[in-house]
Structure formats: structure tokens, C-alpha cells
Amino acid sequence: MTALTGAVLAQNALSAADLPQIGAPAIEYGTLSPVLAITATALIGVLVEAGAPRRARFGLQSAVAIVGILAALAATVWVSIHDLGKVSFEGTDLLARGKTVAEGALVVDGPTVFLWGLLLVFALVSMLMFAERGLEGGLSGFTGQAAVAPGGAGEREATMAGIEHTEIFPLAMFALLGMMVFPASNDLLTMFVALEVLSLPLYLLCGLARRRRLLSQEAAVKYFLLGAFSSAFFLYGIALVYGYSGSFTLAAIDTAVSNQIAGQNLLLAGMALISVGLLFKVSAVPFQAWTPDVYQGAPTAVTAFMAAGTKVAAFGALLRVFFVGFGGAQWDWRPLMMIVAVLTMVVGAVVLIRQTDVKRMLAYSAIAHSGFILTAFAGAYEGSAGTATITSVSAVMFYLAVYGFSTIGAFAIATLVRDGGGEVGHLARWAGLGRESPVLAGVFALFMLSFAGIPLTAGFMGKWTVFSAAWSGYAWPLVVAGVLTSAVAAYFYVRVIVLMFFADPEGDGPTVAVPSVMTSAVIAVTAAVTIVLGIVPGPVLDLAQNAGTFVR
Amino acid sequence: MNVYAPILVLGIIAAAFAVLSVGIAPFTGPKRYNRAKLDSYECGIEPTPQPAGGGRVSVKYFITAMLFIVFDIEIIFLYPFAVAFDQLGWFGLIEMVIFIGTVFVAYAYVWRRGGLEWD
Secondary structure, three states: OHHHHHHHHHHOOOOOHHOOOOOOOOOOOOOHHHHHHHHOOOOOOOHHHHHHOOHHHHHHHHHHHHHHHHHHHHHHHHHHOOOOOOOHHHHHHOOOOOOEEOOOOEEEEHHHHHHHHHHHHHHHHHHHHHOOOOOOOOOEEOOOOOOOOOOOHHHHHHOOOOOOOOHHHHHHHHHHHHHHHHHEEEHHHHHHHHHHHHHHHHHHHHHHHHOOHHHHHHHHHHHHHHHHHHHHHHHHHHHHHHHHHOOEEEHHHHHHHHHHHOOOOHHHHHHHHHHHHHHOOOOOOOOHHHHHHHHHHHHHHHHHHHHEEEEEHHHHHHHHHHHHHHHHHHHHHHHHHHHHHHHHHHHHHHHHHHHOHHHHHHHHHHHHHHHHHHHHHOOOOOOOOOOOOOHHHHHHHHHHHHHHHHHHHHHHHHEEEEEEOOOOOEEEOOOOOOOHHHHHHEEEEEEEEHHHHOOOOEEEEEEHHHHHHHHHHHHHHHHHHHHHHHHHHHHHHHHHHHHHOOOOOOOOOOOOOOOOOHHHHHHHHHHHHHHHHHOOOOOOOHHHHOOOOOOO | OHHHHHHHHHHHHHHHHHHHHHHHHHHHHOOOOOHHHHHOOOOOOOOOOOOOOOOOOOOOOHHHHHHHHHHEEEEEEEHHHHHHHHHHHHHHHHHHHHHHHHHHHHHHHHHHOOOOOOO
């Protein structure tokens, strides 16, 4: 009997001696400072909400959010110098630099820090759009009271009284926190928690539009239900992979996968389910159905934040899980991901042609761009020492930078083209925008050219990097499909430009609202970045290259 | 299986005790009904008036439930901390104070925005 007991205990790897030993964990506060700064910002935001007088709240909240993001950006720069070691700017450096922190829950390495920087910059720009109050007569673009019925007396009262929801800022900060933790997670459970932290505030923010509130609430409900489904898939996948490998940590999963410790069924099923959860967040076909509805219904500032931020976070996590955790099984998942990439590009580009609404158009554009990024991912080129070819990781990161700026800029312009009922969604009403406001139409045309991937815009450099990474990974069919679908999509983007400049306006034509300095700054910055990254992509590309590979 | 036999026995005793005491109560207990006793039980407070037909629950309970989650999460972390209190030392104490501080941020928000007022 004692032998049996001993065997049972040994099997569980627990003996009576080591049961009560609970040591204090080591937390690297310095390395985690960007995440902690955003956490503190969100909490201070909630306290401001609780304590500050109503009149002062909006200004105070936007100031807190912006200062917090700037502090986190400074901390990110410090972390990159302090924890990543010396960066050589000569050719490709495939070193994985950085370390796991917080007892292996998170990993702060080159890609993590690069994505943190990207997320913080996108959040900063989006917060300026959140804080825009010049377009609705001194009120923000968010509903005054989300709890009252759309179109009812309560809504009018709230508008008359100038009531605003200032919770949007802390909510966005919590979402940003989740976005930062998501690609930095070193184990699947942390990743799941981060997924929820980033999703829940976004579901809520989607339902808060001031105009077209029913559409906005519909978007929130759809996003919530589909998002909850995809989270459940993700969680089930985690459970199956745990069943296969006996661990949540990506490194341990990698060991299990590389050594093929058991039958592959559990692993394959788990990988498939995890990829459903992640591909949903990047809106890849066939999990793209929510994207147009949500992008259209959500307040445009939220759409911009979500389109850029969620994509960065989700692609970071996708790359980390599949390159680090499932790297040993890449011949199982790569063919499937190639199919998904081609489907995403084709569906995105073809359905894009039929779009008549600006925000839906940008949503399908987002889907097509996910497809382009997926080509580099499915190429899975990890580089070889001594050559300066672009790896999949750095190509994806560079593309995310390019795409994020252009898309935030495009949504910022979409907030300015208005009529009595708010933003003008229908593309036909955009006809003749070039006469009304040549500068604005010109900048929008620039973003369209960047989306299309015309040389001398950032979009061209982005496409070039992802296709070259895919090519290096011998995924040439994807490159062919990518170039062809780019051409199809380019037809549509050029048609929008022609519509703006050469078509006769419908009736009086669209009105271009004059924004405050906030939105103007957003448009100026994003347009400048789109041009600069197209002409001198070197510095940012070097940063992405020098971020190296994932720490395992 | 011998290792688990005491647990099984304990389970049987516990179940038998529960079934026996519930089963015996109707026969041995005194029955003196009054109005308060027949009302639905709501944690000792006055029952909330409900509309005719009765089937619907006031939306106010939603906030109560949300608030409950705040403290629920807190206790989930407090309990293991209490068990390992002496081994974690100052680190554990400071981390728990920070943690409870962040929990009270949510509580302060609910309190200031009138979540604790019933009407």
C-alpha cells in the first residue's frame, strides 16, 4: 500500500515536503514599467471619474490619458535601451534579446517592445480623436447617456445638459493594457486574460456612438457575441494543447511539439481552435463577418483605435504562439494558414469593390490587409545568420506600423465629411470632395494610394516587405495571389480618388467640418508618416529588423 | 483505492447527516408562521416591491451583482494570501495592499456614481 501511495505522489510531482513552500515571486517592475504605467493611467482615470466635478472631467480625463501614454512611451524607450542590450545597426541581427519577466508570465523581447511602442503611438493618436469636441457643437462624438433609449426624450435632455460619457478614456486605457499584454504573453493563460481585457472595453466602446445609436448598439452586440464565441474557441484550444503538452508555457509547448510526445490529434485540434480565436481578432476569412458591421457601427474614433490597435496586438500574439509554441509543427499549420491568407486577400479585395459606405469600405480594406500580413506569417521565414533578408516577424511588424497610421488617418478624415445627420457614410456623397476641400481629399487620396500599395507611399514598402518575407519562406503562390489581389483592390481605391476629384457632387455636395486642433494633428501626423515611411523607410525597417526574434 | 476510503466514508456521513436533519425537521420543529416568515428572503432587508404578476426582477440587482464580483475577486486573492502570509513576508503584504487599493478604485467609482443608493 505504501508503495502505491508513493507512486501516486511521485506521479503528481508533489511531495509533502514541497507543498507548503510558497516563495515570493520576483517581479521586474522596471521592465514592466510601460504596462504598469498604462494600468496606473486607467486606474487614475477611474478615480477622476469618481472624484472630479462633471464640468472638469472631459478635459482632465483626456489629459490623464495622453500624459499616461507619453509616460508609457518614455518607459518603453527606457526598456528598449536597458533590457534589450546594444542594438547593432549593421545588417540583420537574428539575436533574440530580452527576457521573460514576472515568473515567466510575460516576455519582454525585441518584438514585444517594438509592438508596445507601436500600440502606444496608435493609442496616443486615437486619444486625440477621442478628445475631439469640435464636430458635435462642443460635445464629443460619444453618446451623452448610453443607458437611455436611442432617439428618446432622455437622449435630448442629456444633449441639452451637455452630459458626456468620460469613461471612454479609462475604458480605452484598459483596452490598451490588454493589447500590450496580449503579444507579450509567454503562456496561454496570460494570453487569454489579456484577450479578455482588450476585448471587453472595446465591446462597450463600440456601442457608444452619438449618432446612429441603434447601428452602434447593434455593432456592440454583434461584436460581443461573436467575440465571446471566439474567446471560447481560443480557451478550448488552450485546454486541448494543455492536454497534449501538459503546460501553458509556450517554451514547454514547443518542447512537447518538437519531441512529439504523444499522438498528434489533441495538438492539431488545439492548434486549430487557438487559431480560430486569433484569426477572429485579426479578421481573417472565414472569421471576418463581424468586421464591416462593427467598423461601420462603432464611433469612428473607436473604429480607428480598434482597427489599428487590435490588429497590432492580435498579429503579435498570433506570431508568438505559432512561431514559438507551435514552431515544431509548422508543416501542419503552414498549409492551412496559406489557404486562409489567400482566402482573406481574395474575399477582402473582391467584396471591397462592391462597397458603397466609407467605413465598410475601410473594413473590407482591413480584411484584405490582414491577408497581406498573413502571407508573411504563412511564409514563416525566420532568417538565416549573416544575410540581410527581411524575416517574417520584422515584415509583419513593419506592415502593422504602415497600415496602422494610414488607417487611423483615413478614419480621422471620415469623421470630417458630414451633413446634418452626422458623418456622411455613403461614398456617392463623397463625390466632388476635391472641389469642396482639395487638401482633405488630397490626403484621403494619399491614404488610398498607400492602401493600394503605390510606390512612394508607405503602403508600397509594407507590401514589399511582407511579400519578400513570404518569398524567402518559399510561399511564392501567396506572393502571386497577393500581387493579383492588390491590383484588384487598387482598382477600387483609384475609383474612390476619381470619385472625389472628377465626379460631380450630388446636390450641394458634402460639407467638410472644421475640426479642432486634435483631429487636424491626427491627420497631419498620419499623412506625414505615410509619406515618410514611403520615401525613407530605413530607420523604422531597421528598428523592426533589429527587434530580432522572439525569446523562447 | 484504500487511500480514498476515509474520504468516501466522510462523504457518506456528511450526506447522511444532511438528509437526516432536513428530513427530521418538519416533524420535530415548531410551526408558528407570521407575515415576515412567509415573505421571500432577501438577505435580511425589506423585500423590494415587485410589479403585479411578479415575474420580473428589478434591474437594480444588476449593480448589486456587479459589486459582488468586485469583492468576489478580492476574496479569491486574499484567501491564498492569508494561507501563505508568513512565507511571502513584506512583498506579499505590499502587493496585497496595492491589489486591494486597485479593487477599491472600482468601489470608489461605484460609490461616487450612486451605485450604492437603492432609489
